[in-house]
Amino acid sequence: MKCDGIPSGCAISGMMSEDGRRIDGRIIIKSIACMHDRSNGLGGGFAAYGIYPNRKDMYAFHMMYDNIEAKEATEEFFKNVFNVDKDEAIPTQRENGVSNEPILWRYFLEVPESKLEFLSERDYVMKTVMKINSDIEGAFVASSGKNMGAFKGVGYPEDIGRFYKLEDYSAYIWTAHGRFPTNTPGWWGGAHPFTLLDWSVVHNGEISSYGINKRYLEMFGYKLELRTDTEVIAYMFDLLVRRHKLPPSLAVTALASPFWKDIDRMEPEKKKLATLVRQVYGSTLLNGPFSIIIGHNRGMIGLNDRIKLRPMTAARKDDMLYMASEESAIREIEPDLDVVWSPKAGTAVVGTLKEEVE
């Protein structure tokens, strides 16, 4: 099931309501469909936040199984590591251009108290995800966060969106990806977004620093089994923000650090911090062309590589923040924007859910 590395071209789009308004999936499908020609039908996917309000405190595992044996093995495994509150098929409908889907099943899980003697809950869940992906043949965790989910597969993104009936989900953050891989793996797990806990990443580009990013993450117990460069981004946010407790704005400067020539000209306090981040987190620096949108439960972050080798446009309208590979993909769903801009290389665009929003 695991496939080889996937260099890609791709389209990305993201939208969020900072007021926490839930929007159904038809809008984001319209946006990503506008960039149809940036994909080649070999992968599309979506991440949605706020979609499971009734079970928002449980880990929602979206699973992909190659066969029934993998499903049985995973469910047997779950019995020992989680309390399973509910499990069900992920609703889908037949759609042209989508075929050979794996078994798609979702689980709402709680971690038994007894398991948390030596580990934090999230570390425990992270380890479980790593274990399933590397140890259970034919099983793959598509997403594992709370009150969120990833919907992805092989096909054009608009077809994948309809296949998963995204019109039935309401989310305050949507991100989307259309894929243009330069080889043909046809593997559902290889589509974006890549996720871990509530982190999701859609990525246009290729990480030239993958080798060291991977080795660095392995030092902290992450297993990079998917052999695709995008997963390092999800894991790096997990490491830097969740485990090392860096503010997201600082984590971003580790991944796309300012140049030394600019750091040298900063105010002393800023300079000290920027230097420290590069010294300590040099191995997390991402090289190569990329534009990415990272989703998490409290917001959305857009980021370009340090010399902007991939396109990215951002826009705002009232409480809405939009980001996409092309401005047209934003105009398609909101023609009347308050402000539109092209984020500078290495400069993050950050959307944050208002504090009062649950």
Add this chain to the structure above:
Amino acid sequence: MESQLPAEFVVNVDHERCRRCKRCVINCSFSAIEFKDKVTPNHRLCVACHRCATFCPESAITITENPLDYKYGYNWSPEIRKNILKQAESGGIILTGMGNPRPYPIYWDHMLIDACQVTNPSIDPLREPMELRTYLGAKPEAIEFEGEHDNISLKTELAPQVKLDIPVVFAAMSYGAISLNAHKALAMAARRMGTLMNTGEGGLHEDLASYTDRIIVQVASGRFGVTSKYLNNSAIVEIKIGQGAKPGIGGHLPGEKVGEDISKTRMIPVGTDALSPAPHHDIYSIEDLSQLIYAIKEATDYKKPVSVKIAAVHNVAAIASGIVRAGADIVMIDGFRGGTGAAPMIIRDHVGIPIELALAAVDDRLRQEGIRNRASILVGGSIRQSADVVKAIALGADACVIGTASLIAMGCRVCQKCYTGNCAWGIATQKPELVRRLNPELAADRLCNLLTAWGHEIQEVLGSLGIIAVESLRGSRERLRGVGLPQETLDILGIKHAGIGQ
């Protein structure tokens, strides 16, 4: 005893072209050329240092290997036969200089570097920034903050760091092994290029006092020149446990080289042999090393990174791990091809392991133990070209050290006669009339040119790799492939064979 050894080289003088200026006679510091009505070589004394040929205004001199053939014997090579003759005549250990010249595998030459095509673009180093800056020193695992949300302040206090503008530093070569002018050239070049030179174990001459922020000062088993001032006037303090050219043995600077200046710098009487014992006599275990590391940190008020230099030997990974846990900020690993001013040939040629394998093993081990961030890794022991630097960094080194390459840049011809003190190029000698031949300013220019050239070459490779900062190459073994290496070697190096994709 009359020597039966044939001459190693033949000096050919074209007497038609020679205009008898005697410049060659003056320049030959090995007395291999005399003037008897005409230029007359004593072939037996020639070491092929090229000094005469370089300075002959008529290009009338060529030096060739003595074509004297030996009866063929694969097992009994001419070299082995000559060594036996030497020992039969002298009864002594065969002494030699520079690094291991034997044809062991050179793993650098079996590794190839990746490049970008199409999906991830290669990057033009003339258009885009290509950052080579490197910081040596211990890094914490994570940055820590105090406070919550918007009101946070930095809690992490970083251990001392030393900035390098290029990840290449000059290797430890003592004042004694090399001349003061060579030391001055290295210090000047280190300052100009934003890198470091290393005193070696012979102390720091007072003329170099103004360069101390660019100098690694060494504390070796002889403790020559070690004072509180010496430790504090430095960028880094290095404890020398071993040297790649002679792992496990000490050093010996003969008394005839210990003149007024060296005596003062090393703090030993004029004319006495400077003996470095094989071990430090206060280090017989890892906890003793830890004591010395912390004694130095106390003496320098925790303001200097402390490096520990070891030779690459079989168990190097475990040793390096112990060194990091003992508190070292930097581990310097010297491979078996590293150079020396003087070493017994048996040690130089047969002891230690290649730096490529040692580096890969150490980097792996420190990562497995989750302590790679706690020390920088410096590697040396025959870094010959910028490609070796790129490969070393991709295997996991923070920076490389160059000894022999820096000497060659200053004029060294690798004749391996450093231990004689007759260096015709003014580098490995203390004879004032020879030392004078090395102009520190000009030698510094040559060193700067070499590093500038290497810097540009490294940037070219980074660009072709689609990388614009050297930290994204560091440890990125995915960008290397092996050619013609057996699987076990590939596994040790942590690289795939060429032809295998991601």
